[in-house]
Amino acid sequence: MDLWPLIHAERGALAEDLATLNDTQWDSPSLCGEWTIREVVAHMSAAASVGRLRWFRSVLGARFDFGLHNQRRLAEHLGATNADTLAEFRRIIPSTTAPMGPAAAWLGEVVVHTADIRRPLGIDRTPPVEVVTEVARFYASRDFAVPSRSAAKGLRLEAIDGPFSSGEGPLVRGTTLALTMAMAGRAVFCDDLTGDAVTVLRGRCHHINP
Incomplete structure (x- = not known):
């Protein structure tokens, strides 16, 4: 593509x-x-x-x-x-x-x-979910500009608005954008997530240099 x-x-x-x-x-x-x-x-x-x-x-x-x-x-x-x-x-x-x-x-x-x-x-515009899904899949599979794969390691990530899912372990659920931004180290987006492992993912955000 x-x-x-x-x-x-x-x-x-x-x-x-x-x-x-x-x-x-x-x-x-x-x-x-x-x-x-x-x-x-x-x-x-x-x-x-x-x-x-x-x-x-x-x-x-x-x-x-x-x-x-x-x-x-x-x-x-x-x-x-x-x-x-x-x-x-x-x-x-x-x-x-x-x-x-x-x-x-x-x-x-x-x-x-x-x-x-x-x-x-406070600008309410989000890229199309199919666009963000491409990024989420890349981030979950590879550490490149940010250690996104490391952030998601050992966790099960599931999008509620699209097809993205990744990993095995304690669950984190939310929009594809919120999951992507959390993998990119933006802890504020963890406020939009649910699941047993949100605290784990939030803690890893603080160790990522944006």
């Missing part, structure tokens, strides 16, 4: 939401570490603009300090104003550039960061 059209569609949907934000909202905290909404958007633009060779050069230049690498690339795409940041993000909507890894990882990048933005702003 070609996932790039899904990536482009979710970027486009996020751009529509971003166009409605005021300056205070742009500067408000996201769910992604210490970054503001504006910084997460700039990070997404950077991720869609850096190919494999440049990524390696950037990481080497930062002496494998991935936080420094991310901050340097983020600064390149932040822009002088919120409008500039949005314009740069709109530019990369059709991009298929990525540092490395399968397209499912970059679909995950978009799904997770759009939720990082929408949840704290």
